[in-house]
Amino acid sequence: MLLFCPTCGNVLIVEEGQKCMRFACNTCPYVHNITRKVNSRKYPKLKEVDDVLGGAAAWENVDSTPTCPKCGHLRAYFMQIQTRSADEPRLSTNAAVLRVDTDGET
Structure with missing residues (x-):
C-alpha cells in the first residue's frame, strides 16, 4: 500500500519511531504515527x-x-487472415468440427 505525503506529494516510507511505527516523508518533515x-x-x-x-x-x-x-x-474450415503489413504473407487458420448438432448442421 502506498501512501503519499499531503504536504509535498512524495511517497511516505515506514520507519520506526520512538513509541511506534510511523509513516514519514523523506523530503519534508511530515510524520504520521501508526496507531493501529x-x-x-x-x-x-x-x-x-x-x-x-x-x-x-x-x-x-x-x-x-x-x-x-x-x-x-467431420468437417474442416479454412480461413486466411492478414495479421501483419500487406507485404507479408497471409496466415492460414484451420478449424476442425468435433461434433454434429442434432439438426445435422456442423
Whole structure:
C-alpha cells in the first residue's frame, strides 16, 4: 500500500519511531504515527477477452471440406487472415468440427 505525503506529494516510507511505527516523508518533515494495523486491498477490474479470430460470425462463409485432412474430424474450415503489413504473407487458420448438432448442421 502506498501512501503519499499531503504536504509535498512524495511517497511516505515506514520507519520506526520512538513509541511506534510511523509513516514519514523523506523530503519534508511530515510524520504520521501508526496507531493501529493498516491494510488495504484493491482488486483490479479485469478486461474482457476479445475473440482473436472474430468469433463465430467470422467462420460463417469460409471454405470447408467434408472431412479434415489432418485429423479426420467431420468437417474442416479454412480461413486466411492478414495479421501483419500487406507485404507479408497471409496466415492460414484451420478449424476442425468435433461434433454434429442434432439438426445435422456442423
